[in-house]
Structures are given as structure tokens and as C-alpha cells.
Amino acid sequence: MTRAVRLTSRFAVVTAAVAAVAGAALALRDPVSGLDRWYAFTAVIYLPVVLVGAAMTQRQPRNPVGWIFLVSGWALPVSTALHLIGVVDGRAPAAVGIASSVLFVLGVPLAALLGVLLFPDGRLGSRRRRALAWTYVVALVLLLVYSVVSPTVVDGSEVANPIAPPGAWGQAAEALLVVVLLLGPLIAVAAWALLRRARRTPGDTGAGMRLAAYAGFGCAAAFFACLAVGMSGGDTEQIGVLENCAVVVLGVAAWIGIVRYGLFDTRVVVSRALVYAALTLVVVGVYVGAVVLVGQFARGLVPQA
Numbered sequence: 001m002t003r004a005v006r007l008t009s010r011f012a013v014v015t016a017a018v019a020a021v022a023g024a025a026l027a028l029r030d031p032v033s034g035l036d037r038w039y040a041f042t043a044v045i046y047l048p049v050v051l052v053g054a055a056m057t058q059r060q061p062r063n064p065v066g067w068i069f070l071v072s073g074w075a076l077p078v079s080t081a082l083h084l085i086g087v088v089d090g091r092a093p094a095a096v097g098i099a100s101s102v103l104f105v106l107g108v109p110l111a112a113l114l115g116v117l118l119f120p121d122g123r124l125g126s127r128r129r130r131a132l133a134w135t136y137v138v139a140l141v142l143l144l145v146y147s148v149v150s151p152t153v154v155d156g157s158e159v160a161n162p163i164a165p166p167g168a169w170g171q172a173a174e175a176l177l178v179v180v181l182l183l184g185p186l187i188a189v190a191a192w193a194l195l196r197r198a199r200r201t202p203g204d205t206g207a208g209m210r211l212a213a214y215a216g217f218g219c220a221a222a223f224f225a226c227l228a229v230g231m232s233g234g235d236t237e238q239i240g241v242l243e244n245c246a247v248v249v250l251g252v253a254a255w256i257g258i259v260r261y262g263l264f265d266t267r268v269v270v271s272r273a274l275v276y277a278a279l280t281l282v283v284v285g286v287y288v289g290a291v292v293l294v295g296q297f298a299r300g301l302v303p304q305a
Contacts, residue, residue: 005061009054012074016050019043020077026084036087043080048252049073049111064122068115076107094162101147109140109183111250112223116216117190120209129193139186142179184223191216208256215246215253222246 020043026032027040050073056066082100113136117129124130151164191213198209 002061005057009057009070012070013050013054016074016077017047019081020047023077023081023084026081026088032084032087036084039080040084043077046073046076046107049076049250062122063120065115065118065120068110068118072107072111072115075103075110079103079107094160098148098161098163101150102144105140105143105147108219109143112183112187112216112219112246113140113190115250116187116194116212116219119194119212120205132189132193136186136190139179139182146179181227184220184227187216187223188220191220208253211253211256212250215250218249219246 020040023040023043027037049069053066053068053070053073056063057070060066079100079102082096082103086097086100114133117132117136118124124133149161149164151161194209194216195213198206198213200206201209
């Protein structure tokens with residue numbers, strides 16, 4: 001069990017780092033929009049979330065919060081990389097865009113909803129919190145369904161989804177989009193529930209919980225901003241970058257809770273995760289740099305990587 005958890009967490013850290021660097025390389029090397037470049041940037045700065053998840057899961061494998069952060073921190077960089085592949089390669093199969101949308105749901109919304117509600121021990125406790133947890137699970141399932149059957153793929157582009165249901169079923173699928181409008185209020189409720197628990201918890205544990213609750217309110221504010229921009233006829237994709245950054249703040253808050261307040265007693269694991277992530281980034285950075293140099297000085301002489 002311990003070995004499987006360790007291998008899983010290391011795989012998540014390494015693949016998330018590779019995906020983040022690959023997405024950044026695609027955004028810098030190919031002609032993409034400025035918004036896509038910002039998405040690639042937020043995928044890189046989202047890496048602390050997967051590191052926090054790796055630290056939690058290795059120290060407390062039975063705590064679901066660690067797995068939520070691990071999945072979230074892994075899913076968003078991979079989702080961004082797939083999205084950029086779909087943007088750069090116009091002939092990429094629709095499955096790439098669908099996978100990107102599915103993984104995005106497992107990124108920001110998962111951490112902002114269940115990650116905040118269950119922080120830090122993963123226990124539900126009261127009936128009210130259990131009801132909230134089931135509400136969030138249902139909301140995430142509906143978002144996953146919409147990401148699979150939405151009319152278009154590649155995050156709202158004009159590329160038609162070949163598996164989207166037609167007619168009345170298609171309209172029913174579009175109705176699922178209302179769940180997106182509820183994300184802000186649902187995240188705010190989760191943050192408020194965590195803040196109430198933090199006020200009843202003394203010492204460093206309560207301080208760490210309050211920090212995470214305030215970060216949760218920041219996540220909710222980002223989704224409220226997205227809703228306000230959308231209702232005013234603005235471009236909500238611009239707010240998507242802010243939503244990603246807001247959950248990074250949540251990951252950093254959890255990190256501070258680990259290092260300063262000792263919430264999970266994971267300092268040794270954190271240092272190991274940082275070493276693996278740093279080595280991965282160095283290796284991938286050297287590879288990308290070599291590819292760019294070869295492309296510049298030996299263009300036409302060697303196959304393009």
C-alpha cells in the first residue's frame with residue numbers, strides 16, 4: 001500500500017511537471033493567443049498544488065484531502081497541455097478536446113469544492129457537511145457529463161463534438177451548464193463551513209484552517225467574477241486564468257499550513273517532492289532547450305522532434 005501510494009504520488013508530480021513545461025513550450029513556440037499563453041503560465045504556477053497533494057498522500061494516505069489535491073494538481077496541467085495541442089494542431093482528434101474538458105473539471109472545481117470542505121482531516125462530521133459533500137459530488141458529476149456531451153470541444157471552440165446528443169437531448173445537455181453558475185456560491189459555502197470549524201479549533205491547526213478558508217473565499221470570488229462578466233456580455237475565458245490562480249492560492253495556503261503550522265507533519269515528504277519536481281523540470285527544460293537549438297541551427301537537416 002505504501003509503495004503504491006509513493007509511486008502514484010511521484011508519477012503525478014512528474015507527469016504534471018512534464019505537462020506544464022510541455023504546455024509552456026507549445027505556447028511559446030507556436031502561434032497561440034495571448035489567453036492561451038496565460039493558461040500555460042497558470043498551469044506552471046499550479047504545480048505547488050500537486051506537490052501539496054503528494055506530501056499529504058505519502059504521509060496520510062487515508063486522508064481524502066491529499067488525493068483531492070493530488071488529482072487536481074495533476075489534472076489541470078495535463079488538461080492545459082491537451083488544450084494547447086488541440087489549438088496548435090487543428091487536425092487533433094476531438095477526443096483530445098473532450099479529455100481536456102474532463103480533466104479541467106477534475107482540476108479547479110474539485111479542489112475548490114471538496115478540497116476546501118474536507119480540509120484538513122477529510123472528515124465530514126455533521127449531517128450538514130455530509131449533505132454539502134453529496135451536493136458537491138453531484139455538481140462535479142454533472143460538470144463531467146457536460147464536458148463529455150457539450151456541443152463543442154477544445155474548451156468552447158467551434159470544433160463540433162461528434163458524441164454530443166442531438167435535438168432535445170442536446171438542449172438538456174446545455175442545461176447542465178447552469179451548474180457552472182452555482183460554483184461560486186457552492187465554493188463560498190464550503191469556505192464558510194471551514195471557517196466556522198477553524199474558529200472552534202484552537203492553536204496552529206485552527207490558524208492553518210483559517211488560512212485555507214480565506215483562500216477558499218478567494219476561489220469563490222473568482223467564480224463570482226466569471227459569472228458577473230458572463231452576465232454582462234464579456235469574455236469569461238479571461239476570468240478562467242484568475243480562477244486557476246485562485247486555486248493556486250489555496251494550494252499555497254495548504255503548503256503554509258504544512259510548513260508553518262505542521263498540519264500534516266509532512267516536511268520530509270515535501271522536501272523530497274520538491275527534489276523530484278526540480279529534477280524533472282531541469283530534465284524537461286534541457287530537452288526543450290536542445291530541441292529549440294537543434295531546430296534553429298540544423299533546420300532541414302534533422303527531423304523535427
